[in-house]
Amino acid sequence: MIGRLAAPLFLFCVIEGFIHTHNRKKYFLKIYSLAIVMGLIQFGFYNFLHPLVRPDGFFPQNMMLSSFAILLVALQGITWIQEKKYLKGIPTLLFPLLLPWLMVTFYLSAQDKPILMFILNLLNFTVLPTHTSISDGGTWLLLTGIAMYLCHKNLKKEVLAFLSVSLVWVLMAIVLSRPSFHDLMFKYIEWMEIFAAPLMLCYNGQRGKGSKYLFYVFYPTHIYLIYALSVIFYR
Template identity: 35%
Template sequence: MSLTGFKGLNITQLKLIAIILMVLDHIYEFFSYTNVIPIWFTWLGRLVFPIFMFAMAEGFYYTKSKEKYMLRLYIGSAFMGIFNFLIVEIFPRPDSFPILNNIFGTFFITVFYLYYIEKIKENKQNNKNIIPTVLIIIVPFILSFIPALTTMISNNLGINFNSNVYVLLNGFIPSPLFVEGGPIVVIIGIIVYSLRNNRNKQVIAYTVICLSLYTGGGFNIQNLLYTNYQWMMVFSAVFMLLYNEEKGNGYKYMFYIFYPSHIYILYLLSTIIMLK
């Protein structure tokens, strides 16, 4: 098969690939209890977050209004927080399975940092005071303690909050510590964006981060494939290298609709099957 004429992948194509892999990963997540979903579904799912982060970094760079871009992501995060809470409360699974998926919160907090890192650079260039901006960057870390404080206060008042309450809180108050994917994904987003003008350095830095996720346990097949397989994120570097610097058709709002829709459909289907 010849690759003659292949011009690489644009952002739209990268997103579509990530969406397909994401669906497979979430099928494994919601239906793994059936023991019939192959684990390679979630292996492929390791590529999803990095590809989306890569696309998000490009989108943030080219967007006409970074403020509106950030606002859309926050609205998406808050929406997911509300509906993740409501759907689980209204249609609980017998195993009390929570919906923790909220990629919008991860994107928002990443873009939040990118936005204010750029502000710091601008202020330094214009000899302006950077301390106020630095303090703003610290705010999400401070807000990360709100769930813990809520637990402490509620316990003192004799109120028992279940995990779904924290899902709701994290939707409205995304923090770098507790967003989906955790701080490592936020760091990947920042690094991918910072090195976007040098693809080789970008991919090398990304590869080093991914391989550092290997937490030990021996270099054997069992461990590498079935226990510590988060390192498989490294393979998404291939798609970064195939990026052709083009936007494609865009489908600007498709992901905002598709992402929550497929999460809730899969959750409800998994609940119905489990109840049978």
């Protein structure tokens, strides 16, 4: 359950960071750069880092930062639209939403062309991630983040937006997959993210103490460090 709280709280903090940062371009580039590096590592596990894959086939597939980079582009588009800068805002909002379908046309043309397919996959894992191809956040995070941002001036409404989108998403999954009660408790535990709502409501609108750069070091480091330890103990 603790793990399921992390993603929505992470999302909440990223939205707050976007709203309050003094330099949105720099804020985006920091997250985007880390997303590219982590995406490149994941691409490597699929293609040329096979010796580093754990014997059971597991390797880190964390692309949450790519999901946040996509969201930040959409939020900037919404901001420009709210400022009536429609020529910039509408394309900026639509680009991350429609990119998956644009990429499909390229993938279709790359059939039986291994080099082109390799390049497209590399782009998709690094500089051109698509929300439909990311299991770590992806479409759910994009839609939830947009809903929360549109309500961010009122904390209760923002949290309600989070709960509403999350519950719709979870109910869709339950209807489509029809999991058992046991699976809901121990396998399909995404619904537990709703328990992040009370923690969001505790936010007082003030910046907390601590280094603002700590996250950028801690997030990727703890993932690969824990993975390295798991490989050692697995063997």
